[in-house]
Amino acid sequence: MRPIGLRARVSAAFALGALILSACISLVSYESVRSTLFAERERTAVRATYYDASVVDAGLAGPAPDVLEVLGALDTGTDRFVLLHLDGRWHSRSADRAVDTAVPPGLQELTASGEAGAQRIRRDGRPALIVGVPLAGSAVFYEIISLGELERTLQTLALVLTAVAIMVAAAGAAVGWYVTRHALRPMTAVAEAARGIAGGDLTTRLDPSTEPDLAPLTAAFNDMADQLTRRRERDRRFAADVSHELRSPLQTLEAAASVLDKRRDRLDERSGAAITLVTAEITRFQALVDDLLELARTDRPAHREEVDVPALAQRVCRSRDLPAGLVETVPGTPATWSVDRRRIEQALGNLIDNAVRYGGGPVAVRVGPGYLEVDDAGPGVAEKDRATVFDRFVRGPAAHARGDSDGTGLGLAIVAGHAAAHGGGAEVGERPGGGARFRITLPGSST
Secondary structure, eight states: OOOOOHHHHHHHHHHHHHHHHHHHHHHHHHHHHHHHHHHHHHHHHHHHHHHHHHHHHHHTTSSSOOHHHHHHTSOOOSSEEEEEEETTEEEESOTTSOHHHHSOHHHHHHHHTTOOEEEEEEETTEEEEEEEEEOSTTOEEEEEEEOHHHHHHHHHHHHHHHHHHHHHHHHHHHHHHHHHHHHTHHHHHHHHHHHHHHTTOTTOOOOTTTOGGGHHHHHHHHHHHHHHHHHHHHHHHHHHHHHHHHHHHHHHHHHHHHHHHHTGGGSOHHHHHHHHHHHHHHHHHHHHHHHHHHHHHTTSOOOOEEEEHHHHHHHHHHHTTOOGGGEEEOTTOOSEEEEOHHHHHHHHHHHHHHHHHHSSSEEEEEEETTEEEEEESSOOOOGGGTTTTTSTTOOOHHHHHHTOOOOOSOHHHHHHHHHHHTTOEEEEEEOTTSSEEEEEEOTTSOO
8 A cells, every 4th residue: 555645644634633623613603603592582582471471461450351362462473372371271372283282391380380481392393492471370371482593593504614614624735735845845856856866967966045944954965966976986987097907908918819810720729719719808808998988988978069860870880781771760850960979879889789689680770859769670678677778787688598798788888878968868668569679868959
């Protein structure tokens, strides 16, 4: 399972914190508003009930009062329902109401003792408030006030507060994402600088003034890059110095071997075979020294000039006794490129030599906008080997299978070095129909 990134974790923490905070505030706000609205509604209901009770009490004071007429004279609207308990009987303005069960027994007992009271109930599935007020004699007046509108208001308030909490959580996530993006920007710069160094640009450095809080990291990174640059330069000089020092004794050995080779017919069979072996190894050693020198120079900047690359590719093919017709120019490719002639010629030659030696021979040399390709007819390069085939002293499976010891293991490394000097790279893939396709990318060279 892939671990969650730091930015996602921080954003989730911001969102969760914002959600908890907004939920707490919403809950407190809801309860506060609910208590206030209910308290205000109850006070209003009690005042209205006392007023209506005084009207009913006055109406019942006359001789032979008409109870229904007295109750009907009350202006209660549609959200209030009145009851009167008089002489052991229940009276109301609506005959279809179950008046005998509308008033809770506890409230009946309270009002029977001469005390007024109020109680919340549910009537017909809706919230209501019932207020009881004792009248003269044993009469008790009850008024049931519907709280349905108040409940709908609170439901709307709850939905609004929930939506606000969700939006606040989303805003918290957005803020967390923005904050982490801003906070991680210096780390992004470090990552880009590291990629630049890994890609061969050893001049990459971090600016210490960009983020003062990361000054120790910046200093350590720049110091690492400086040491890497010095070490690479030291290795390059060492390889160049060793190669130069080896050239003189190699030339002496080559001259001596040439003299012995010319007199091979005067030697016995075993001595002649030894001379042949020594001559071949000296030639291979000379090629290795030349490649080491070339590899040591690949770190230097490219000396660019205007070059007719298709013509150069044809010349490289002819120099290896290959038909110039192998070269294909992709339509739209400029003939003149700004490249280092010597490096491109050697890189392309190394790819063609590699195809001849290990790939069954080249079948196409393609010149396209900003790239060169060499297709071969060999077994191809396994996907697991493609990442290392351009490393130094790496010999592919085809070389081992052929038992070929002529190669130095530096040809493709030199190709990659020359491509990097032009700001590009080298890669290998599969050719449609079989075989390998080696490509050199040279961005900006053919524009």
